[in-house]
Amino acid sequence: MFPLARSILIVCLAAAWSTGAEAGIANKGVPSDRPRIALVIGNSAYKTAPLPNSSNDARLISSTLKSLGFDVAEHIDITRRQMKRAVAAFEDRLQKAGKKAVGVFYYAGHGVQVRGKNYLLPVNADVKKEYEVDDEALDASNVLEAMEFAGNELNFVILDACRNNPFPRSFRSATKGLARMDAPSGTLISYSTAPGDVAADGTEENSPYTKALASAMVKPGLAVEQMFKKVRVAVRFATKDEQTPWESSSLTGDFYFVPGSAGTIVPPTASLLPTDTSNTSEEIAYWQSIQASKDPNDFDSYLDRYGSEGAFTVLARNRAKLLRAHKVDGTSPTQQGTTRIKSQQQLAAEALIRGRKMIEELAESANLVMDNDKIPFGRRIEKFRGLLGEVVDFKPMARFVLQDHYDRASPKEWEDFYATYKELFLSGYDFTSGERWSGEYVVEKIRAYGKDTLVTVRLTQNNEDPLHVAFRVRIRPDSFFGYKIIDVLVSDLSLLVTQRADFKPALNSGGIRHLIATLERKFGKAVKPVEIP
Template sequence: MTTWTRRRMLKTALASGSTWFMPWSVRFALGSSALLRAARQALVIGNGNYHRAPLSNPVNDAHAMAEALRGAGFEVTLGVDLVQAAMQDAITAHTENLARSKAVGLFYFAGHGMQLAWRNYLIPVDAEIDTVGALRQRGVDVNSLLEGMRRAGNPMNLVVLDACRDNPLGTATRVDQKGLSQMDAPPGTLLAYATAPGHTAIDGDGGDHGLYTGHLLREIRVPEAKIEDVFKRVRLAVRRRSNGLQIPWESTSLEDDFWFLPPREERKRAEEEVEREFRHELALWERIKESAQPEPFEDYLRRYPHGRFTELAQLQLDRVLAKLGEKKVEIVSAPDNPYGKGAASADTAYRVGDSYQYRQFDLLTQQQLKPGRPRITAITEHEVIYNDGTLVTDRLGNMLRTPQGAVWSPNQTAPFDFAVGKRWNTRFRVIPPKGGNSTVELELRIVDREKITVPAGTFYAFRVETTGWQTGSSVGGRNLHVRWDWKTWYAPREVRRPIAFEWFNHHVSGKILRATRTELVAFQQA
C-alpha cells in the first residue's frame, strides 16, 4: 500500500505540469504521431507443406498477408514452406533490420505451432518431431523471436500467430496442452493468437484462407481503424463464424496507438463533437441493452469496438449466446505459467444473501471511516441490489446508485474480462441527490496482476488504474472540474466484488477532495 501525505499528493498532482492535466488519450495521440512517421518492416511466413500433417491454407494466407501489408506501407519479407535453418535466418535478419532502422516491426506466421513447458514453438516444414523433447531442437522458439525484437529497441512490434492447429505430431506423440501457451506481451508489443491459449484453431472453412487470417485480411484494409479495434472486430467475427469454438486472443503492452491505414490528418475534436457522439452512442445502447438477440450487440461492437459500453455489450452478448446454445472456449487456466499472468472473466453469478464487509480509512490521516457492509437483497436481469436499494450496481459491478444517493448512468468502470495490458474507456453522467449534473470521462487500464493482502486474506489480483475528469455543476450551480484517480484490485475467480480500492480526487486547483482506501475484511458468497 502506498503511504500518502498531503505534501506528496499535491506534489504528484502539480509537479508534472501540463501533462498531469492532459487527458491520456491526448498523450497517447502524441506518441502515435511518431509511429505514423516511422518506417514499417514485416516478416511473413506461411508453412503448409508438412510431411506428417499438411495444411491447405498457410501459404495462401502468407501471400495475401504480404500483399495487404505492402498496401499498408510495410516493407515485406515473405517466406513460404521454410525449413528450420531458413526460418531462424529470416527471424535473425528481421530483428537485425529492426535494430538498424528502428522501424515498426511485424511478424506473421501461419502454420503449425505447439507448446511445451509453457514455451511456444513454431514448426518448420522439415521438422521430424518423433518425441516431445525433440520439439526443443527442431521447433523455432517464439521466446527467442520476442527477445530479438526486444533487443532491437524499435518503437513497436506486432506478432501475429495463426499457429494453433491441432497437434501436428498426431497420435504418435502426446502433449500436455493443445494450441499455444499464454504469454504476456513484452513492452511495446501486441501479441495476437488465432485462438485462445490452450485451444486449437480451424485451418479454414472451405475458402482460400484460414478462418482467422481471412477476417484479419479484411479488417487490415479498413481505413482509419486503430490496431486494437482491428483485432477486436476479428475476434468477434471469428467467434460468431465458429459458434464460439474459436475465439482469438491478444496480449498488449502498447503505449501508443497505431493504424494500418492511418487518417489523412490528425485533429483534436471539440468537446461539443465528443458530447454529441456520446449522446448518440448512449441512445443506441439504451435501445439495445435488453435485447434477447445477438445481432444488436454484434452491430454495436463492430461500430464501437472501443466504445463507452463495449464491456457491457460483451457481457450481454455472452449471456444471449449462452441462452442460444453457444459453448464458447475459455482460456485454459495455467497458474504455474512463468511467462504470463493469466486472464479471467468477471463472475456475474451473484446470489441473494451474498455479503461483503469493508473497512475504509483516510489515506492522509489514517483515520478509520464508516465501514461498508453491502449485502445483496435482490437481483434483477440487469441489476444487483444491496441493502434494499441503498446501493445498486449492474451485473459487472458498475455503480448505478451510490450509498449517498447519487445516480450514475450506464458505465463500465469494471471490465468484462481481465488481462494485463487491457485498456478501455467510459463516459457517464452523475446526478447527485440534492441537484447538479456532471459528466465523468475516464480511461482505464489493467496494469498488473499482483499479490495483495487485506484483512480478508491474500489474493492474486488484477490492478486496474483509472484516470479522468468530472466536469459540470454541483449543488447551487457551482462549476465542477475534478480529477479522478483510482486504483482497484480484483480477484474475479475468488471474489465477485473488488478486493480493495484507492480513490483520490482533487480539484483542478490542486485541492484534495478525497483520498481514501477501502479493503475487504470478510465476504460470504453462495
C-alpha cells in the first residue's frame, strides 16, 4: 500500500528546492480546416532603451505557432522599411490562403501612443519631435488594414508592446502604454496590459505576458477567449496584480489554437490524443482539458489511452461512472438539488461528504500509481507529482508563510519564491523510503474547520503508534473535486504555521532572496522531472 496521506506527509516534512519552468506540448500538425498564417516581429536592439527580452519573446511565440500548424514569417530587430514590407507580405499571404484563413500578427518591442494612435517602433527609430513619429514608426492600424484588405474571416493581433516610451522628451501629448483600438469584424486584439498602462519586459528570458501566452496556446480544448482569460490570470499572478492583459474582440464564433475537449464544447478525436503515453506532461495537459467535462466519453478516452497506468485513472473511472448514473436518472452532478435553496447545514454536510471522497479517491489513485511495478519508478514519481500538483493549492500557502513580506515583494521575487515553494512540496518527497512503506490508512474523522473542511486520517504501520494527519481542504470551484488541499496538520500542528516560524529568521535577516538562498544552501537544487502547471 502507498497511501496518499503518507505521501503528502513526507512531502510536507521534507524540503528540497528547484526553480519552476514552463513546458508545453508540441502539437505538430494540429488538424485544422483553416489555413494558419502568422507574422511575428521582435525588436530588441534599440539604440535608446534596448529591450533584452523582445527578440526572445518573438522566437518563443514563433516556435509555438509553428508547432500549432502556422506558416510563420519571423523577423528580429528590423527597420521601419522592413516592418512595412513584412506587413505587406503578410497581407499577400493571407489573401492567397483564402477567406477561411486564420491570421496572427504578434509584435514584441517598444510601442507608443500619440494623440490616440498607436505606433510600433523599429530598431532604427530616431524620434526627436513628436510629429516625426509617422515617418519613423509603423502605425499599428496599418496591420489591421492589411488584414481587412486580405479579406480573411478570422484574425488576431497580439501586442506585447506596452513598455515605457523610449523618447519621452520628444512627445508632448504622448501617454504611457498603448491606446485602445476597436477590433474590426472577425478580429481580436490582445494587449499585454490594459490601455494606458505599462507592461514589464521581464527579468527572465521572456516577458510575463509572452511566457503565459505561449503556455496557454498549447492547452487543448480552450476557446480563444478562455485562453486569453488564463493568460490574464497568470500575468496578474506573476506580477502581483501590477499588470492586467486586456483584449478588444469582435469575434462571433469559437476558435481553438489546439482543438480538444473541454466540457462538451468539442468532442475529442483520436488524432488529438497525446501521441506519447510515457510523456507525463502531455498526460497532465490532456487531463486538464477534460477534467471539467460532463461527458463520460471524455473520461473513457483517457482510460482507453492510459489504462491502469494513468495518474488519474481512478478519478477518470469514478467520474465516468457517476456521469452515466446521473444521465440515466435525468440529473447531473452539478444540477442535482439545485431546484431549491439549500440550508447552511445542508451545504456543510455536502462539504464534509465531498472532502472525504476527495481524500479517499486521492489515496486510491496514489496506491494505483506507486504500486504499479510495470511502470519504471522514475515515471511513477512523475505521475505522482502530477497528481499532487492537481490537488494542492500552493498560492495561499506560499502567501501565508511569507507573512507581510508578501506585500513588500516585487513581482519577480514573488514569482521566484512561489516556484521555490511549490517545488519544496513536489520535489521534496523521499520516494525510496515511501516505496518501502507498507502501512494502512483510515479516514477517521471529518469536520468543519472555519470555512474549510478538515479530513483526519489515521496512519498505522506494523506495531508502531498510529499517526494522525489532517488535511485542510478549501472550496475551489474550478478544480476537479471542487476542493484543494491548503494545509496539513500532524498531531494538530499546522505545517504552514511551522514553516512560517521556520522561515521568519531568514526573511527578517535578508528578505525573500535570502530565504530562497538559504533553502538552496541547506537542501540543494532538486531537478523538476515534469511540468506541474
